[in-house]
Amino acid sequence: MRHKKKSIIPLTLFIIFIIGLLVFGGLFIIKKVNAPLIAESLPSHILYADFELPAAPEPDTDLNLNTHIVAIDAGHQAQGNSEHEPIGPGAYETKPKVAGGTSGTSTGIPEYQLTLDISLQLEQELKNRGYTVIMIRNSNEVNISNAERAVIANESGAEIFIRIHANGDNNPSTAGALTMSPSARNQYTSQISSECQRLAECVINAYCSASGFKNRGIITSDTMSGINWCTIPVTILEMGFMTNPEEDIAMQNPDTQMAMVTGIANGIDSYFGMDE
Numbered sequence: 285m286r287h288k289k290k291s292i293i294p295l296t297l298f299i300i301f302i303i304g305l306l307v308f309g310g311l312f313i314i315k316k317v318n319a320p321l322i323a324e325s326l327p328s329h330i331l332y333a334d335f336e337l338p339a340a341p342e343p344d345t346d347l348n349l350n351t352h353i354v355a356i357d358a359g360h361q362a363q364g365n366s367e368h369e370p371i372g373p374g375a376y377e378t379k380p381k382v383a384g385g386t387s388g389t390s391t392g393i394p395e396y397q398l399t400l401d402i403s404l405q406l407e408q409e410l411k412n413r414g415y416t417v418i419m420i421r422n423s424n425e426v427n428i429s430n431a432e433r434a435v436i437a438n439e440s441g442a443e444i445f446i447r448i449h450a451n452g453d454n455n456p457s458t459a460g461a462l463t464m465s466p467s468a469r470n471q472y473t474s475q476i477s478s479e480c481q482r483l484a485e486c487v488i489n490a491y492c493s494a495s496g497f498k499n500r501g502i503i504t505s506d507t508m509s510g511i512n513w514c515t516i517p518v519t520i521l522e523m524g525f526m527t528n529p530e531e532d533i534a535m536q537n538p539d540t541q542m543a544m545v546t547g548i549a550n551g552i553d554s555y556f557g558m559d560e
């Protein structure tokens with residue numbers, strides 16, 4: 285019995301080895317034979333579709349290169365809203381939802397009408413330059429609070445928010461334009477304060493150089509609901525003093541309005557580095 289067992293083991297191993305060679309060799313041959321068979325059986329358009337070159341893209345015009353999105357708020361509305369709202373997310377301090385605004389001492393035109401006129405022209409000018417424009421309002425007959433305007437701008441996909449206003453003062457000789465920005469210490473805008481400063485600077489400098497209005501610079505304010513609720517860089521442009529008779533009349537002149545609008549758009553170009 286012992287002798288028989290010893291002679292069976294190497295024989296069994298040899299048989300397994302031979303079977304193994306046959307099986308692996310067979311698989312290898314099947315693989316080689318099948319590959320071209322499968323390829324030949326497919327319709328040619330499936331095999332070669334992936335290798336077709338894409339059509340050459342249409343050449344871009346200058347307009348199409350601009351992908352920036354700008355939100356514009358024409359300040360105020362026909363009727364102010366004296367209900368209160370928090371001046372920032374989680375704030376205890378409140379302010380009226382929308383103030384009534386000022387009006388022209390010479391022309392009698394209300395601020396909400398001037399801001400809408402300029403905003404609609406700015407919308408067209410920015411579109412001409414290839415921008416996508418979000419208008420917070422297109423009519424005077426709305427009721428949108430300053431915080432709501434900021435939230436609409438935040439959620440619109442806009443990269444920056446330009447708020448158009450005109451100024452008023454007890455002294456009729458007070459004149460000139462300014463922009464507003466939150467300070468570096470503003471607890472609501474810590475993520476955007478430095479970009480607001482840069483935006484405010486671009487807009488006031490370009491606006492004054494195009495319109496000829498006196499440059500009163502940038503004022504910082506940390507109590508503006510329409511700024512504190514913003515999560516995108518924002519500035520308020522006070523275009524001039526409606527309580528100054530000359531500036532009030534000038535701001536109704538179509539040529540001056542065109543220069544004002546060009547200046548604001550130039551400032552936006554400058555912010556985005558589109559003027560280089």
Ligand SMILES: [Zn+2]
Nearest residue numbers: 359385449450
């Ligand atoms: Zn205003």
